Amino acid sequence: MSRKIDLNADLGETLGVYPGPQQVWRADWDRAGGSLAPSEPLTGSGLAEILAVISSASLASGYHAGDPVAIKRYAIECVKRRISIGVHPSYPDLVGFGNRSMALSNDELISMLQYQIAALDGFARLAGGELRHVKLHGALYHDAHTRIEVARAVSAAIAEYASSLIVFGLPGSALSAACLSAGLRYANEGFPDRAYAPGGNLVPRSKPESMICVPEQVAERAVSMVVDGCVTAMDGAILPLQVDTLCIHPDTPNAARAAREVRKALEAHGVVVASVV
Numbered sequence: 001m002s003r004k005i006d007l008n009a010d011l012g013e014t015l016g017v018y019p020g021p022q023q024v025w026r027a028d029w030d031r032a033g034g035s036l037a038p039s040e041p042l043t044g045s046g047l048a049e050i051l052a053v054i055s056s057a058s059l060a061s062g063y064h065a066g067d068p069v070a071i072k073r074y075a076i077e078c079v080k081r082r083i084s085i086g087v088h089p090s091y092p093d094l095v096g097f098g099n100r101s102m103a104l105s106n107d108e109l110i111s112m113l114q115y116q117i118a119a120l121d122g123f124a125r126l127a128g129g130e131l132r133h134v135k136l137h138g139a140l141y142h143d144a145h146t147r148i149e150v151a152r153a154v155s156a157a158i159a160e161y162a163s164s165l166i167v168f169g170l171p172g173s174a175l176s177a178a179c180l181s182a183g184l185r186y187a188n189e190g191f192p193d194r195a196y197a198p199g200g201n202l203v204p205r206s207k208p209e210s211m212i213c214v215p216e217q218v219a220e221r222a223v224s225m226v227v228d229g230c231v232t233a234m235d236g237a238i239l240p241l242q243v244d245t246l247c248i249h250p251d252t253p254n255a256a257r258a259a260r261e262v263r264k265a266l267e268a269h270g271v272v273v274a275s276v277v
Helices: 026-031 047-053 068-081 106-126 138-146 148-161 174-182 215-228 255-268
Strands: 004-011 056-060 084-088 131-135 166-169 185-190 230-232 238-240 245-248
Touching: 004 047, 004 084, 004 255, 047 068, 047 255, 056 068, 056 131, 068 084, 068 106, 084 106, 106 131, 106 148, 138 148, 138 166, 138 174, 148 166, 148 174, 166 174, 174 185, 185 215, 215 230, 215 245, 215 255, 245 255
Parallel strands: 004 056, 004 245, 056 084, 084 131, 131 166, 166 185, 185 245
Antiparallel strands: 230 238
């Protein structure tokens, strides 16, 4: 039986006419002869190449980035390309791009998560598709994996909204355990373009060595994760790692080429790239 892996990317992290790195520019739509018709393709540096190789997309939902026009356009494009749609919710932190932890009550956290999930769910339905997964962003992603109270609030919010949604996250984390207790499906996520610390955590992006920017190295790490079930940490240690989905960050230098190299390398090893079902 062939191995199968999902290849995902975090997309739509733009706001108004201000572009995110390698994301669609609203300025392109609004200033280049008027807005794009729904049938016209999205534009942006490397974006079409990334969309051509991924099997699922996690779309920003407004609290760290992503305005309604962008959300709708990406949902339409994903449905057209048969890319599985997920929501990429965060703390309400536009100024900090969702990278700062926030002290929220349980009810606040649950409600603001459901608000973002509902926004993406609505646009996915309008585009003729459906929302399939949830992948947290930034500080909320890290807090949910290390703080059990945050993990429980996140899993409760998702389970109450739709227990069919799949949660993407780090293996063996607090979020993994909370989702299991809540009856939610959980997909273990790996990051071939990110450096791993000896303990298995991701090296913080504030450190210059946190990103892997050479496409061939990213592809090699992806094959190691999927085929060999391991990843090499910064200190050279070999860490066991079982993954269901791999993330390519579009804001990493050479991201489009890295995405192509990852898919090519996986398929060369008999791995089928397909969304988590």
